[in-house]
Amino acid sequence: MTRDPVSTDPVRPKPPARSRALGQLLIAAYAVFAISAGARSFSQIVTDFDAAPVAYLLSLVAALVYLVATVAFRKPGRTWFRVALAACLFEMVGVLGVGLWTYLDPELFAEATVWSHFGAGYGYVPLVLPFIGLAWLRHVEPETRPAGNGT
Amino acid sequence: MYPALTYAVAALLGLLAILALVAIAKPSLDRPARLAMKGLHGATAFVVALDAVMLLQGHEVDNNVTHIGYMVAAVGLPVILLNQRGEVDEKGKPVLDDEGNQVPAPPPHLGVVAVCALAMAVLVVRLQMTL
Numbered sequence: 664m665t666r667d668p669v670s671t672d673p674v675r676p677k678p679p680a681r682s683r684a685l686g687q688l689l690i691a692a693y694a695v696f697a698i699s700a701g702a703r704s705f706s707q708i709v710t711d712f713d714a715a716p717v718a719y720l721l722s723l724v725a726a727l728v729y730l731v732a733t734v735a736f737r738k739p740g741r742t743w744f745r746v747a748l749a750a751c752l753f754e755m756v757g758v759l760g761v762g763l764w765t766y767l768d769p770e771l772f773a774e775a776t777v778w779s780h781f782g783a784g785y786g787y788v789p790l791v792l793p794f795i796g797l798a799w800l801r802h803v804e805p806e807t808r809p810a811g812n813g814t
Numbered sequence: 815m816y817p818a819l820t821y822a823v824a825a826l827l828g829l830l831a832i833l834a835l836v837a838i839a840k841p842s843l844d845r846p847a848r849l850a851m852k853g854l855h856g857a858t859a860f861v862v863a864l865d866a867v868m869l870l871q872g873h874e875v876d877n878n879v880t881h882i883g884y885m886v887a888a889v890g891l892p893v894i895l896l897n898q899r900g901e902v903d904e905k906g907k908p909v910l911d912d913e914g915n916q917v918p919a920p921p922p923h924l925g926v927v928a929v930c931a932l933a934m935a936v937l938v939v940r941l942q943m944t945l
Contacts, residue, residue: 687923691895695933698891702883710879 686736689799692792693733696785700777701726707774715773721761725777725789728754732796744807748800755793758782762790816864820942823857827935830854834928844924851927855892858934862889865941873945881944888937895930896922 704722712719728750735747762781765772775784782789830850837843862885875881908916 684923684925688925688929691922691926691929694895695891695929698887698894699933702880702887706877706879706883710877 685799686803689796690733690736692788693729693736693796696777696789696792697726697729697733699785700729703777718772718774718776718779721772721776721778725754725757728757736796739807741807744800744804747796751793751796751800754789755797758789758793817942819864820861820938823854823861824935824938824942826850826857827854827931827938831928831931831935834924834931838924847924847927848921851892851896851931854931854934855889858938859889861938862941865945868945875945877944881941884937884941884944888934888941891933891937892930895926 700722704719704726707715707719707722732747732750732754735743735750758778758781761772761776761778765779772779777785777789781787830847833843833850834847837847865885869875869881911917
């Protein structure tokens with residue numbers, strides 16, 4: 664029996680970033696939004712899709728982005744770092760673009776989405792979240808570099 | 815359902831969020847905050863169970879899917895946010911102790927408890943509002 668595929672040293676000087684306070688908080692906040700946006704879009708699409716298809720599909724996209732970001736923040740490694748970065752950037756563009764759009768052309772979105780009016784319906788947390796996520800990713804980026812390339 | 819009970823649970827969840835934030839600065843409140851979270855998770859489950867009984871007795875709500883979504887989320891959110899997984903290293907492999915057992919992860923940060931309590935309070939209020 665071999666233990667090669669696992670680490671046997673439980674004592675580490677510093678926990679990984681995702682286990683530290685801000686990392687845990689960020690993951691929790693993204694998980695809450697993944698659940699709330701996902702449940703909202705599911706309910707809207709199942710019960711009343713024809714009323715506002717663009718808004719409801721956008722809610723679904725937002726939910727998927729939050730879900731991908733939640734998973735990517737939790738996972739170690741360079742690939743997941745890039746996935747998290749892409750998700751945060753997409754989310755930032757989404758909340759700014761949709762936020763602006765809902766003021767310029769309110770008719771397009773007959774029903775509110777998570778990103779409508781820059782996330783006003785959720786206390787503007789959707790507007791703040793991608794910026795905190797990007798700042799956190801910038802902070803932890805050195806940890807995700809492959810060994811021997813950590814300068 | 816019982817609005818007074820539901821709003822009392824929501825208010826206590828709000829207070830718990832504050833307690834958890836205070837406990838970050840005062841470690842002596844760490845354990846009471848975590849115990850209160852478990853107790854209020856139970857209270858939330860009780861509220862949801864009462865709600866489910868009402869639905870089963872034929873009570874009509876405006877939107878079943880939305881209402882049931884709030885029920886599931888109110889009970890399921892702390893399970894997702896606060897459950898302890900085993901430690902993994904930076905390569906995603908489990909960290910083992912000398913006996914080969916996976917080292918449990920430390921309990922979630924109190925800030926996560928606060929976020930969870932706040933989200934549960936919102937969900938419980940929405941549950942009552944959509945009844």
